[in-house]
Amino acid sequence: ETGVTQxxxxxxxGMTNKKSLKCEQHLGHNAMYWYKQSAKxxxxxxxxxxxxxxxxxxxxxxxFSPECPNSSHLFLHLHTLQPEDSALYLxxxxxxxxxxxxxxxxxxxxxxx
Amino acid sequence: GIxxxxxxxDLILQEGANSTLRCNFSDSVNNLQWFHQNPWGQLINLFxxxxxxxxxxxxxxxxxxxxxxxxxxxxSSQTTDSxxxxxxxxSFMDTGRRALTFGSGTRLQVQP
Numbered sequence: 001e002t003g004v005t006q007x008x009x010x011x012x013x014g015m016t017n018k019k020s021l022k023c024e025q026h027l028g029h030n031a032m033y034w035y036k037q038s039a040k041x042x043x044x045x046x047x048x049x050x051x052x053x054x055x056x057x058x059x060x061x062x063x064f065s066p067e068c069p070n071s072s073h074l075f076l077h078l079h080t081l082q083p084e085d086s087a088l089y090l091x092x093x094x095x096x097x098x099x100x101x102x103x104x105x106x107x108x109x110x111x112x113x
Numbered sequence: 114g115i116x117x118x119x120x121x122x123d124l125i126l127q128e129g130a131n132s133t134l135r136c137n138f139s140d141s142v143n144n145l146q147w148f149h150q151n152p153w154g155q156l157i158n159l160f161x162x163x164x165x166x167x168x169x170x171x172x173x174x175x176x177x178x179x180x181x182x183x184x185x186x187x188x189s190s191q192t193t194d195s196x197x198x199x200x201x202x203x204s205f206m207d208t209g210r211r212a213l214t215f216g217s218g219t220r221l222q223v224q225p
Contacts, residue, residue, distance in 0.1 A: 096211055101146060
């Protein structure tokens with residue numbers, strides 16, 4: 001198993017659809033993150049979970065709903081998205097203390113039509 | 114929060130040339146990482162280097178924490194080095210915050 005795995009790799013959804021992105025880490029980490037990368041923009045932090053508890057929501061619209069059932073899994077539930085939400089969504093994990101080197105998944109490239 | 118600035122924004126090299134990418138950050142850091150983003154979007158870890166110098170093959174990095182900058186050196190560049198290089202940091206001052214703040218990246222193109 002690779003360190004951080006994201007599924008699906010590509011997703012096309014309509015504005016009225018509901019879909020979920022999944023992230024799984026096999027590194028024994030206890031912090032997980034969602035980032036958004038839009039075209040021509042730097043990576044933007046969306047959510048942070050430490051030990052399954054959400055510790056940061058970076059003013060993300062409510063049409064994005066994260067879920068962290070355990071320290072190894074992170075989901076991003078999507079509903080009624082807008083075309084401007086089309087982007088690369090990246091999941092990362094790290095230890096919450098000590099050496100906090102973060103590792104990223106391959107990303108989900110989302111297109112909203 | 115911490116500010117991370119990278120330069121240059123774009124860089125074109127001939128194969129075999131050397132280059133230096135710079136990252137300036139506004140606060141003391143307890144985490145600084147360099148990544149290479151491949152054409153498929155994945156971020157590949159290059160270095161975890163909050164201070165000091167590290168080398169990995171043709172790549173090396175140096176962080177001078179007291180002067181708040183880090184440098185990534187690429188020697189004998191190859192076409193496979195093309196892509197976007199990101200620097201990202203966590204501020205020592207942001208107590209309890211472990212999430213990386215990213216710079217805008219340096220887009221490197223190595224021509225054969």
